[in-house]
Amino acid sequence: MKKKRIIPLLCAAAVGLSLVAGAFTSCSEKNESERTKLIVGFDAEFPPYGYKDESGEYVGFDLSLAEEVCKRNGWELVKQPIDWDSKDMELKTGAIDCIWNGFTVTGREKLYTWTTPYVDNSQVTVVLADSGITQMSDLAGKVVAVQADSAALAAFDSEDATDENKALAQSFKELQQVPNYNIAFLNLESGAVSAICMDIGVAKYEIEARGSKFMMLDEPVSTEQYAVGFLKGNYELRDKVQETLIEMLDDGTFANIAKDWELSDSVCLNKDDRLLDGGTEKKESFADKLGRICKQLAKGVGASLLIFVLTLIFSLPLGLLIAFGRMSRFKPLSWLMKLYISIVRGTPLMLQLLVVFFGPHFIFGISTSSEYRFYAVVIGFTLNYAAYFAEIYRSGIQAVPQGQHEAAEILGYTRQQKFIRIVFPQMIKNIIPSITNEVITLVKDTSLAFAISYTEMFTLAKQVAAAEATIIPLFVAGVFYYVFNFIVAAVMSAIEKKLEYFK
Amino acid sequence: MELLEITGLKKSFGELEVLKGIDLSVNEKEVVSILGPSGSGKSTFLRCISMLEHPDEGKMVYCGKEAAHSEGGKMIYAPKNELKEIKSSFGLVFQSFNLFPHYSVLKNLTDAPIHVQKRSKNEVKKEAMALLEKMGLSDKAEQYPYQLSGGQQQRVAIARALAMKPKMLFFDEPTSALDPELTAEILKVLRGLADEHMTMVIVTHEIGFAKSVSDKVVFMDGGVIVEQGAPADVIDNPKNERTRAFLKKMEEK
Numbered sequence: 001m002k003k004k005r006i007i008p009l010l011c012a013a014a015v016g017l018s019l020v021a022g023a024f025t026s027c028s029e030k031n032e033s034e035r036t037k038l039i040v041g042f043d044a045e046f047p048p049y050g051y052k053d054e055s056g057e058y059v060g061f062d063l064s065l066a067e068e069v070c071k072r073n074g075w076e077l078v079k080q081p082i083d084w085d086s087k088d089m090e091l092k093t094g095a096i097d098c099i100w101n102g103f104t105v106t107g108r109e110k111l112y113t114w115t116t117p118y119v120d121n122s123q124v125t126v127v128l129a130d131s132g133i134t135q136m137s138d139l140a141g142k143v144v145a146v147q148a149d150s151a152a153l154a155a156f157d158s159e160d161a162t163d164e165n166k167a168l169a170q171s172f173k174e175l176q177q178v179p180n181y182n183i184a185f186l187n188l189e190s191g192a193v194s195a196i197c198m199d200i201g202v203a204k205y206e207i208e209a210r211g212s213k214f215m216m217l218d219e220p221v222s223t224e225q226y227a228v229g230f231l232k233g234n235y236e237l238r239d240k241v242q243e244t245l246i247e248m249l250d251d252g253t254f255a256n257i258a259k260d261w262e263l264s265d266s267v268c269l270n271k272d273d274r275l276l277d278g279g280t281e282k283k284e285s286f287a288d289k290l291g292r293i294c295k296q297l298a299k300g301v302g303a304s305l306l307i308f309v310l311t312l313i314f315s316l317p318l319g320l321l322i323a324f325g326r327m328s329r330f331k332p333l334s335w336l337m338k339l340y341i342s343i344v345r346g347t348p349l350m351l352q353l354l355v356v357f358f359g360p361h362f363i364f365g366i367s368t369s370s371e372y373r374f375y376a377v378v379i380g381f382t383l384n385y386a387a388y389f390a391e392i393y394r395s396g397i398q399a400v401p402q403g404q405h406e407a408a409e410i411l412g413y414t415r416q417q418k419f420i421r422i423v424f425p426q427m428i429k430n431i432i433p434s435i436t437n438e439v440i441t442l443v444k445d446t447s448l449a450f451a452i453s454y455t456e457m458f459t460l461a462k463q464v465a466a467a468e469a470t471i472i473p474l475f476v477a478g479v480f481y482y483v484f485n486f487i488v489a490a491v492m493s494a495i496e497k498k499l500e501y502f503k
Numbered sequence: 504m505e506l507l508e509i510t511g512l513k514k515s516f517g518e519l520e521v522l523k524g525i526d527l528s529v530n531e532k533e534v535v536s537i538l539g540p541s542g543s544g545k546s547t548f549l550r551c552i553s554m555l556e557h558p559d560e561g562k563m564v565y566c567g568k569e570a571a572h573s574e575g576g577k578m579i580y581a582p583k584n585e586l587k588e589i590k591s592s593f594g595l596v597f598q599s600f601n602l603f604p605h606y607s608v609l610k611n612l613t614d615a616p617i618h619v620q621k622r623s624k625n626e627v628k629k630e631a632m633a634l635l636e637k638m639g640l641s642d643k644a645e646q647y648p649y650q651l652s653g654g655q656q657q658r659v660a661i662a663r664a665l666a667m668k669p670k671m672l673f674f675d676e677p678t679s680a681l682d683p684e685l686t687a688e689i690l691k692v693l694r695g696l697a698d699e700h701m702t703m704v705i706v707t708h709e710i711g712f713a714k715s716v717s718d719k720v721v722f723m724d725g726g727v728i729v730e731q732g733a734p735a736d737v738i739d740n741p742k743n744e745r746t747r748a749f750l751k752k753m754e755e756k
Contacts, residue, residue, distance in 0.1 A: 401601075403597060403599055403601035404603065406601065407597065410553060410555070410594065411667060412615060412620070413618075414619075417618060421614065421618065502604045502605045502649060503604060503647075
């Protein structure tokens with residue numbers, strides 16, 4: 001009887017979630033004539049188009065253009081940095097009005113309503129200058145990084161990719177998706193990836209900023225164009241922005257801004273270009289789409305489960321050792337463990353993952369391999385969770401009454417016997433509720449592996465959501481985490497019940 | 504033969520001197536009761552001779568073997584293995600029972616004999632069942648401590664101490680946590696042990712019980728032994744003013 005009740009409950013939860021989703025997608029209507037501001041969505045780590053300068057201001061070529069467009073229309077410009085993977089969600093929910101950020105048209109013609117292209121850009125490859133890699137074919141068997149949902153990624157694995165590029169991608173050991181270019185360059189420098197494919201403008205800027213350690217291959221991956229993207233069907237706003245841009249082109253303002261950003265060679269705004277309006281999408285039934293998305297996410301499920309299981313296997317015993325060290329009468333050891341616990345609990349797990357992954361290279365000069373990425377995830381999670389478990393163990397041990405220790409001493413148990421036979425079983429009972437909390441948090445924390453670009457469930461869901469321009473994968477991911485935790489909670493409560501034989 | 508010989512035992516907690524030099528000897532088959540008001544140091548004394556507390560000064564001899572003596576204000580203990588043997592010569596029953604909650608009644612009795620004394624499982628189990636039978640608890644062997652009443656728990660605790668086959672048993676206010684009717688239950692068990700000539704040192708507030716069961720009564724107050732001797736002397740004809748005051752107070756209760 002009890003088990004049957006779960007299914008309707010889950011269904012109800014799913015329906016609830018989709019209602020909420022529906023509410024968010026349908027409220028982006030606005031009356032254009034009353035517009036007072038323009039919310040521009042951009043990736044704040046994409047120089048020179050949009051980024052944070054030394055004074056902490058968001059600046060860039062695209063933002064300068066947007067500023068001018070707003071000024072001419074009497075709008076207030078709102079610069080909204082976004083997570084690149086979530087750009088479609090942002091646009092659909094009306095949280096931003098447009099994506100204006102070196103936004104590649106090529107391959108996305110049908111997904112948005114566009115202005116005419118204003119920058120002609122190519123995708124190029126950046127490698128370490130001393131790597132010996134001089135052409136694309138040298139990358140066979142190597143790990144190549146691209147930004148998640150970027151034009152470079154599309155150039156390799158979208159439907160519109162050239163056969164040549166598809167074959168190249170096949171020859172790579174792995175096409176590694178990274179969340180931003182800063183992480184990409186950290187990976188390249190540490191040896192975790194051999195090359196990064198990216199926009200030429202960004203590549204030039206990054207190489208100049210980072211010095212002669214890096215170089216660009218002559219052979220481009222693809223050539224492409226940038227334009228401003230609007231929600232499909234939002235012609236009114238698009239036309240207004242387009243008009244203003246052409247006005248700026250005519251009076252020379254556009255050329256001046258391009259010159260300020262040293263992009264005079266790349267701009268291509270032309271009033272005779274055809275406007276791209278999005279066209280029609282091919283229809284796919286919801287069930288088919290859901291099935292396809294679930295299949296895509298299945299790979300990530302395994303990765304998340306593996307992180308979860310390995311972290312528990314290593315951190316549960318390690319936590320006990322740390323707890324012993326913390327309670328040791330040998331003061332230096334106790335202080336050391338106290339410091340360790342305090343640092344781990346006092347800093348974000350995401351930062352710890354970055355340190356574990358990049359630390360070996362940037363602190364010790366050891367070159368890291370791509371395989372290390374997974375180990376770094378497990379090591380980072382283990383070190384973090386062991387600290388939390390250590391404190392739980394400590395409180396559980398200290399909650400065992402003094403009388404139990406005395407009774408064991410009088411009966412002649414050795415210290416080890418006393419711990420194993422008397423204290424440990426009582427400690428376990430004391431700590432089960434706290435352990436349950438931590439384990440449930442761990443299930444959700446596995447998604448933090450994205451910080452070092454390890455593709456687990458949630459990272460994959462975000463990537464698929466971006467590629468498919470739908471939020472379904474995120475809800476599938478949500479259901480996955482919920483079901484996973486539901487099982488964890490059930491298992492833990494079964495253990496708790498089992499321990500109810502004593503009080 | 505003297506099973507326990509304590510001389511000049513002193514113990515302080517910080518500034519507070521709780522034991523100011525206690526001498527006590529206990530002969531084989533002797534039952535010694537220690538009486539005294541709260542804060543007189545009687546429990547601390549029992550914890551010292553059970554080696555749960557470390558005294559500051561004095562000499563402690565068990566069954567003719569020296570466990571510790573003081574030299575220049577420092578305690579010097581016997582080697583570890585000797586100390587282990589000495590510790591196995593006595594058992595202690597606590598005021599709050601301190602049974603192991605995660606073990607069944609039977610396992611509470613058998614775990615230490617099997618894993619500490621390394622005796623044969625079958626033999627230990629058989630003896631444990633006999634002990635439970637004696638305590639009137641044979642039907643509780645498979646139950647857990649929380650399922651028992653306080654009196655039953657204390658009887659299990661006594662059986663657990665006896666299962667180790669100690670030469671003497673120490674009791675730290677064994678009935679103080681119990682209702683009057685359950686107290687009677689435990690006193691009956693203690694009387695039974697006395698009849699079997701078990702050597703016992705009992706810290707208690709039960710004057711009547713002490714009088715009827717003890718060979719020797721010790722009255723402690725303010726960290727010293729004020730008076731000791733046969734119950735007929737100490738309880739019926741106390742010489743010391745403090746003993747008289749205490750006994751009078753207890754009668755009024």
